[in-house]
Amino acid sequence: HSIEQTEIADLPACDSLNPGNLQLVSKLKNPSGSCSVDVSAMWWERAGLKEPCIITACEYVVSLWKPLDTWQWKNIYTWHFTEVPVLQIVPVPDVCNLVCVALGNLEIRELRALFCSPDDGSEKQVLLKSGNIKAVLGLTKRRLVNSSGTLCDQQVEIMTFAEDGGNKEKQFLMPPEETVLTFAEVQGLQEALLGTTVMNNIVIWNLKTGQLLKKMHIDDSYQASVCHKAYSEMGLLFVILSHPCAKESESLGSPVFQLIVINPKTTLNVGVMLYCLPPGQAGRFLEGDVKDDRAAAVLTSGAVAIWDLLLGHCTALLPPVPDQNWSFVKWSGTDSHLLAGQKDGNIFVYRYS
């Protein structure tokens, strides 16, 4: 395996919004010729040493990169796919040396686990599930949840991996009578799981018993909301949503994320804050990631915008490089870096402060 990477690039720079917040520290060039689709960061152990690695996905290739000195990266493992392209990386927290991927064309058709053989170190992959998969999320305690099937035979399934990534157990949650679009864990309640549905409901399950506890209808102003983060505090449920279908409004600008608060006992809920673009910026949410009190989104304008969820405003903007829009963005799970990627395989690592 050669070192495919990288010198610190001098572009793209952060614009004048708050230039101190984002500092480019590294660039990684994915050598695969196919279109780059996702990036993630995870811990990987080799020869007894656990390292914060980067994982990149192109349509037919997933690569694992280990850190070298001076912010360079070395490709150590590569998994190849021949029939169905990769749609997204699905990191599973608390599992070392295993990552899941979702494959499909427009919709997810397969979930696969990627790992290495303990015997000879060669790349391995196993099919976890195939079918009409609507949503998937890696959960704490080595669990993976997915929803599949059509409305009348929808299944919501939890797989639990053993510590070494093998021997998975299966459990089913009670399906709601509408298609689940996204999942989110609830900070502060380990056994709770949220889902958003096509009917603009938020559903909540008890992961231990599989019970569907409540269906809570949220504001119809935004359809098909995506749930990024949820936490329980003082008897209330706080949820960060994004609205890929939101229309830009002259008075409010473009709401990219929203914080709502729900009383799960009564299902009554109210919007607390809209996270909009700064004046003069246009674009709708394409895809994004929320970690702790930071939210990042790729916008239809090709830019990346970052919000401080506590301050309530946009703190940094990465404009598109000429002829090269941003296409995906993730917060690193192993440190406080932002990973921003472009379709041509360039991944930029930024320090955000």
Added chain:
Amino acid sequence: CNKADLGPISLNWFEELSSEAPP
């Protein structure tokens, strides 16, 4: 927002909903 708009709040909502929901 006003908490009163959300109705009576319970700190143990998760346990309470779990005991009320069908198994």
